[in-house]
Amino acid sequence: MAAGTDNALLDGGRLLPLVEDFYTIQGEGYHAGKPAYFIRLGGCDVGCSWCDAKYTWNPKLYPPTDVGTVIDRATSCAARAIVITGGEPLIYPLGILTGELRRRGLEIFLETSGSHPFSGVFDWVCLSPKRRQPPLDDAYGRAHELKVIVESEADFEWAERNAARVGRHCRLYLQPEWSVSERVMPAIVEYVKARPEWNISIQTHKYMRIP
Numbered sequence: 001m002a003a004g005t006d007n008a009l010l011d012g013g014r015l016l017p018l019v020e021d022f023y024t025i026q027g028e029g030y031h032a033g034k035p036a037y038f039i040r041l042g043g044c045d046v047g048c049s050w051c052d053a054k055y056t057w058n059p060k061l062y063p064p065t066d067v068g069t070v071i072d073r074a075t076s077c078a079a080r081a082i083v084i085t086g087g088e089p090l091i092y093p094l095g096i097l098t099g100e101l102r103r104r105g106l107e108i109f110l111e112t113s114g115s116h117p118f119s120g121v122f123d124w125v126c127l128s129p130k131r132r133q134p135p136l137d138d139a140y141g142r143a144h145e146l147k148v149i150v151e152s153e154a155d156f157e158w159a160e161r162n163a164a165r166v167g168r169h170c171r172l173y174l175q176p177e178w179s180v181s182e183r184v185m186p187a188i189v190e191y192v193k194a195r196p197e198w199n200i201s202i203q204t205h206k207y208m209r210i211p
Contacts, residue, residue, distance in 0.1 A: 009064055010064055010092060010093065011064075012093055012096065013067065013092065013093035013094060013095055013096040013097060013119075014066065014067055014068075014096055015064035015065060015066060015067065016041055016064060016065060016067055016070075016092055016094075016097065017041055017042040017043055017059040017062035017063070017064055017065070017092070018039070018040070018041060018042070018062060018065035018070060019040040019041060019042045019055070019056050019062050019086075019087065020038075020040050021037065021038060021039045021040065021070055021073060021074065022037070022038055022211055023035070023036075023037050023038075023077045023078075023079050024036065024038060024205065024210050024211045025204075025205060025208065025210060026081075026083060026109075026205075027203050027204045027205025027206065027208070027210075028147065028175060028201050028202070028203055028204070028205070029126055029145055029147050029171075029173055029175075029201045030124075030126070030144075030145045030171050030173070031081070031109065031124070032201070032202075032204055033204070034081060035078070035079055035080070035081070036079060036081040036082065036083045036109065037073075037074045037077060037079035037081070037082050037083070038082075038083045038085060038211070039070055039074070039082060039083070039084050039085070039097075040053070040056060040085050040086060040087065041056070041062075041084070041085070041086045041087050041089045041091075041092060042056045042057075042058065042059045042061060042062035042086070042087050043056070043057070043058070043059030043062075043086065043087045043088065043091050043092070044056060044057045044086055044087040044088045044091075045088065045091070045115075045133065046088060046113050046115060046130050046132055046133045047132060048130055048132065048149075050149070050151065050177045050178075050179060052178060053086070053087065056086055056087040057087065059087075059091075067096055067097045067100070068100075070097070071097070071100050071101060071104070074101065074106070075101075075104050075106070079106070080105075080106060080107060081106065081107040081108075081109060082101050082106050082107065082108050082109065083109045083110075083111060084097070084098070084108065084109070084110050084111070084120075084122075085110075085111040086111070086112075088112065088113055088115065088116060089110065089111070089112060090110075090112050090114075090115070090116035090117065090118060090119065091116050092119075093119050093120075094119045094120030095119050095120050095121075097120065098120035098121045098122065099120070099121060102121055107123045107124070108120075108121065108122050108123050108124075109122065109123065109124040109125075109126065110122045110124070110125045110126065111126045111128065112125065112126070112127060112128070112139070113127075113128055113129060113130045113133065113135065114127045114128075114129060114134075114135030114136055114139025114140070114142075114143070115130070115133040115134070115135060115136065115139075116136070117136065117138070118138060118139070118142060122142075124144045124145065125139075125142050125143050125144050125145070126143070126144070126145040126147055127139055127140070127142070127143035127145065127146050127147070127162075127166070128146075128147045128148070128149065129146070129148065129158075129162045131158060135162070140162075140165040140166045140167075141166075141167060143166045143167070143170050144169075144170060144171065145170065145171045145173065146159075146162055146163060146166050146170050146171070146172050146173065147173040147175055147201055148162060148173070148174055148175065149175050149176075149177050150174050150175065150176050150177060150184055150188055151177045151180055151184065152180075152184060153184070153187050153191075156174075156191055159172075159174060159198075163197075163198075171199065172197055172198045172199060173198070173199050173200065173201040174188050174191065174192060174198055174199075174200055174201065175200070175201035175202070175203070176188055176202070178203055178206065181202075188200055
């Protein structure tokens with residue numbers, strides 16, 4: 001459990017530290033371009049230097065929110081897919097949230113570093129492994145999509161190390177770290193051309209100037 005959270009306060013997952021929730025277009029990975037309702041939870045103990053959501057790291061900034069309120073907002077719009085992200089959402093018990101969303105007929109996608117045990121039910125798991133706190137063994141077998149952030153060519157070896165552990169049907173993506181994307185993109189392009197089992201993920205929502 002992340003610093004500043006308490007199992008009793010979360011009431012078994014009926015309350016969660018909500019940073020924000022909104023309807024937008026998924027910008028990255030396999031589901032890029034798909035309309036989706038995002039549920040972003042606060043709290044992360046991985047702490048990547050290049051993270052573009054550092055404001056989510058401290059869960060104390062986000063008082064526990066009734067998941068029923070979030071579910072009602074999600075189901076009141078046209079979205080047919082839900083993305084649960086963070087921070088690191090697997091810090092928290094997600095069974096109640098995901099179970100009710102599934103009951104209401106929504107697809108549920110998870111974005112995680114895999115560094116905490118799984119809870120909840122998901123139709124799609126995007127595993128984005130981080131060196132500072134690598135995924136637990138169980139995470140690799142659950143991944144439908146492996147998305148590795150690339151800051152430099154040294155990250156290709158890290159990508160291959162993780163790709164060797166996922167299932168054979170898992171989709172493989174390399175995504176340039178946004179602040180150095182122009183510098184590293186040529187190397188990523190050549191790498192993927194030589195190894196076509198990989199794909200390139202681009203943060204298209206930043207070009208669209210949407211959340």
